Amino acid sequence: MTPKNIASIITIGDELLIGQVIDTNSAFIAQELNKIGVSIKNRVAVGDNFNDIWQALDEQSKIANFIIITGGLGPTADDITKPLLCQYFNGEMVMHQPTLQHLEYLFKEVLKRPMIDRNTQQALVPNVCNVLLNQVGTAPGMMFTKNETTYFALPGVPSEMKWLMNNCVLDIISKKASAAFILHKTAVTFGLGESFIAEKLIEFEKSLPNNIKLAYLPNNALLRLRLTGQGVDKEILSQQLNNLFNNLIDTLKEHIIYNEDATLEQIVANLLTSKNQTISTAESCTGGYIASLFTKNAGASQYFKGGIVSYSNQMKNSVLQVPTQTLETQGAVSEATVIAMATQCLQLCNTTYSLAVSGIMGPDGGTFEKPVGTVWMAVASQSITKTKKIQLRYNRQKNIEHTCQQVVNMIRELIVDNS
């Protein structure tokens, strides 16, 4: 049998099936496997149920030669993955000494709590697996092999799963996988509909060879276009993909705002860093979300100095010096208010640029003149102030996300225009 380089992900846990937890593990695993040329054929979520897990293992074994299983390895009664795997691969439970020593160290030196029987049992593993020592948690990872398929069982805690993927699993899979490559290239457009872009790309899509696919990935006003190529020679594939990507960029020209997969905040962060410039934020309706997006990335302190979340009118007045008269006559959601917010923010935070937003995110708070979804935005530098009003028609969370994208894109345009 030729190696297929096909992986499946099985996530285990009732919480995934009743929607109490959003599965972020699968996205990470898929991304990392893709980088080493392994495609995901299926992602399956099953509950903490013996038969369902067993059946998922049976089915995925038929189509994948790598199976990543996450979840159900904890110390509590609802965690049934380990005994199940032991039975599935006809093993017996034995004490794994290195894991036991690691647990003893962890409880004594790091957690500083007594180790109870239940914890000791976490060092029990099926005698038919290779143990992947989990240095950042208590549940060990496990590797099993059967016929042509390799199985990895990892804890569901995202940080532990990631550590084991990066320190064990990816290396093992790289060595076992055959030499097929998958490469991606992504461009970002802003503010245009999917069908509008698709219309411009009719000829381009027709020109694509069989091993290259184009995907449209809309995220609010942002649309990412991703070319994915598959091939056996990395050099040739890379060349082919680059040429087609350049055609794509040429075809869409002015609609492309970035030639790599990036969020708007990352695009702005890169622009600011390259010019040694800084930014600050004055947020009302987005309540700190824009600041949190900027500071999510390591190294943010180089370009992000700080912000004011002036949620109440009192704070707009006392901290951001929006005149009481402006608030009373024109209201908190007005052009005059966001201009005052942006201007004062620029002075207070002493930055090259500032941005300000004030709006009504819903579900309540709208009036006839200013319905839910009305947002005023301003961006400012020492010499220029620009404003814009938008009318959104989504739910609260979507309205917040759209507002962030729109104002961060205004800042992007201001920085680019200033260059």
Next chain:
Amino acid sequence: MTPKNIASIITIGDELLIGQVIDTNSAFIAQELNKIGVSIKNRVAVGDNFNDIWQALDEQSKIANFIIITGGLGPTADDITKPLLCQYFNGEMVMHQPTLQHLEYLFKEVLKRPMIDRNTQQALVPNVCNVLLNQVGTAPGMMFTKNETTYFALPGVPSEMKWLMNNCVLDIISKKASAAFILHKTAVTFGLGESFIAEKLIEFEKSLPNNIKLAYLPNNALLRLRLTGQGVDKEILSQQLNNLFNNLIDTLKEHIIYNEDATLEQIVANLLTSKNQTISTAESCTGGYIASLFTKNAGASQYFKGGIVSYSNQMKNSVLQVPTQTLETQGAVSEATVIAMATQCLQLCNTTYSLAVSGIMGPDGGTFEKPVGTVWMAVASQSITKTKKIQLRYNRQKNIEHTCQQVVNMIRELIVDNS
């Protein structure tokens, strides 16, 4: 055949398999179906690939009597779900006049752009489906029936999927589903390990009847305990679940911080609202994330007045009046700094309580005395100020999340103590 009340979710899109997009739709669908007594047996993600989608439909048809399909209904070439379903159910494409009229209205009155051929084609549907008119987007939803199974195809855009679920799908499924009920009750604990809690619940878990399950759902320092019951009589089931839930609460007593499924911010929001009190935030290392968590919830303006994101030392000094000498001698990450931040924040924002955090989130910026993960936190009211230092050992994102939880829990304790 007895109705099984079993649903499967099939999500379609390459972006889900290469990890470029995190699937939040499934969690929403699962939650809503659970509320009306329908269990999810499987969640499967497949790429934009004809054979894979076909095979997923075949397989899920065997085990589920409701199948929710999302994604691949857009206007571009990678969207193949609609023609595939047409073939799967032996139909032919026909123009759906109400959808066409809706599209014409949408383009003329809302989007204010010309409607192109590609958009018109979105109104084409298989003649073997019931159309679910999508009033908040361009791609219509579709319902198919075959043997004992009902299939719903919905757009992948979360807001459109949600609208169709709430306005069409859930009603239809409710009527078709048999009268079995699933009920959940969740309690929240803070700061204790899963195995520590499990040890206290050994007897309780043994006492659980077959139709009731207990699940442990850790999220950083928060641990949610969820009891799930299944039964045919809603009254009896509810009574049974309530009794067991009370036993659970009694068993864990002082470790329970809340008797419902809620985030820490929601718990604090409820406490503040019930007392007519307010809060403000002074954030350095969390960069606005705490403010954004509070303002995510509708009605936040009742208790959240605003915050300062003092990311730079200059802002700590100029806006939050942290003395230059404190910053120079004790540093930005110090007890004196967070006390000054919290105190000034309380005055500036004029609130009942304030909180302040300053720390080193990594991956860089640590020193020998203050390694990455060092965080100082303070909470304050007019009469009391409390501080705490923690040492985290995660990656940047996890360090931010843990810091938020720890300081919001400090505020919770302060509010409860003040009662």
